[in-house]
Amino acid sequence: MPFHVFDNQELAAVKQVFESGELCSIGGTVGRQFEDTFAEMIGATRAVAVNSGMSALHCALYAAGAGAGDEVICDPMVQFGAMAVIYNNAVPVFADVRRDTHLIEPGSVRERITERTKAIICTHLWGLPCDMDPLMEIADEHGLAVIEDNAHGLFAEYHGRQTGTLGHMAEFSFQMSKHLGLGDAGIATVMDERFIDGVVDCSGINGLATFPKMMWNYRLNEVVAAIGLAQLKRAPGYVEMAIAHGEIYNRAVEDVEWIRAQHVPEGRVHTYHIWAGTFEGDRYGISYEAFKQALSDAGVSMGVGYIERAAYLHDTFTVPLAYGRGCPMFCPLQLHTPEYKEGLCPVAEDVMPRLLLTLTTNGTEETHRENAEKLRSVIQQFE
Numbered sequence: 001m002p003f004h005v006f007d008n009q010e011l012a013a014v015k016q017v018f019e020s021g022e023l024c025s026i027g028g029t030v031g032r033q034f035e036d037t038f039a040e041m042i043g044a045t046r047a048v049a050v051n052s053g054m055s056a057l058h059c060a061l062y063a064a065g066a067g068a069g070d071e072v073i074c075d076p077m078v079q080f081g082a083m084a085v086i087y088n089n090a091v092p093v094f095a096d097v098r099r100d101t102h103l104i105e106p107g108s109v110r111e112r113i114t115e116r117t118k119a120i121i122c123t124h125l126w127g128l129p130c131d132m133d134p135l136m137e138i139a140d141e142h143g144l145a146v147i148e149d150n151a152h153g154l155f156a157e158y159h160g161r162q163t164g165t166l167g168h169m170a171e172f173s174f175q176m177s178k179h180l181g182l183g184d185a186g187i188a189t190v191m192d193e194r195f196i197d198g199v200v201d202c203s204g205i206n207g208l209a210t211f212p213k214m215m216w217n218y219r220l221n222e223v224v225a226a227i228g229l230a231q232l233k234r235a236p237g238y239v240e241m242a243i244a245h246g247e248i249y250n251r252a253v254e255d256v257e258w259i260r261a262q263h264v265p266e267g268r269v270h271t272y273h274i275w276a277g278t279f280e281g282d283r284y285g286i287s288y289e290a291f292k293q294a295l296s297d298a299g300v301s302m303g304v305g306y307i308e309r310a311a312y313l314h315d316t317f318t319v320p321l322a323y324g325r326g327c328p329m330f331c332p333l334q335l336h337t338p339e340y341k342e343g344l345c346p347v348a349e350d351v352m353p354r355l356l357l358t359l360t361t362n363g364t365e366e367t368h369r370e371n372a373e374k375l376r377s378v379i380q381q382f383e
């Protein structure tokens with residue numbers, strides 16, 4: 001389904017890179033132009049382009065100094081932030097979310113802080129900004145770094161400021177399904193200058209390695225950067241389209257008590273990488289199994305449950321060999337072994353299997369209207 005447009009503009013940009021003979025960011029200039037243009041568009045102090053969103057998360061946490069013996073608080077609705085914590089040999093500690101917004105709950109974050117806490121990763125889930133003011137207040141009180149996982153929220157806003165500029169650092173994913181889809185790519189944005197060198201060091205071996213600094217090789221090549229630079233001109237249009245798609249589903253369920261669209265609090269702009277709602281039909285005597293079957297029979301394009309269970313109940317976190325020799329969570333040298341068990345984040349555990357999700361950064365308005373009409377007709381079967 002066409003959503004992203006690639007035409008002569010992108011071809012011309014790529015041709016220029018080929019003609020320059022510099023396809024690597026070492027020696028090339030396009031990568032830096034992409035970074036600077038992106039930073040200016042969102043209002044960040046610095047942007048560092050990398051080859052994926054995960055690389056950006058890894059580098060942000062590395063720059064924050066998270067390592068063995070440290071804890072990083074993240075939410076359990078997705079696994080990405082917590083995996084990046086493990087990349088850094090630190091331990092993920094999961095905080096609960098709010099039922100209506102699906103976003104990390106600042107009160108739960110506060111409860112999880114210990115003397116080992118180093119950072120907080122908050123996910124602007126589905127494209128809706130987290131409640132950043134209380135999170136930043138907690139972080140300031142305890143000297144923690146805040147990293148926004150903004151894979152879903154390009155150009156989303158919190159009280160007039162863009163996501164990706166609200167914490168100390170942030171991550172964006174440009175994997176193909178996102179608003180800005182470049183195949184695979186990502187960017188780390190930095191607001192606090194103390195962290196710039198760490199992100200830059202981590203992101204790429206640049207040929208001038210000042211050992212013993214640790215560096216990963218996450219450089220973004222010039223070809224993808226050139227496509228990115230051309231696509232940035234189209235990005236505001238992509239975001240506008242995704243919002244329009246999301247609103248189609250909001251309208252489709254607005255009078256349905258048993259399907260609750262993700263709540264968008266005052267002062268926040270949701271940019272809908274995904275439209276999300278929750279199934280509440282069991283509270284009204286409607287069978288979830290029957291509803292899922294009806295969605296499938298009607299051909300409604302809607303995912304149910306996402307990763308189904310809280311991230312900490314998945315093998316990545318519970319099986320000691322998932323990352324190697326039980327480290328870092330079950331490392332014999334670890335000061336404290338976390339217990340990843342049911343009941344840790346009761347709201348997330350209840351919300352996750354109820355999730356109804358539709359990718360809004362794809363298709364056309366017409367395909368989403370048709371899909372929403374099918375959804376309406378399924379809903380009517382149960383009313």
Ligand SMILES: Cc1ncc(COP(=O)(O)O)c(C=O)c1O
Pocket residue numbers: 052053054055078080081123149151152172173174175185186
């Ligand atoms: C919330 C979130 N964070 C991080 C990532 C990782 O991004 P990437 O696939 O570019 O590594 C994703 C990918 O889907 C994501 O959804």
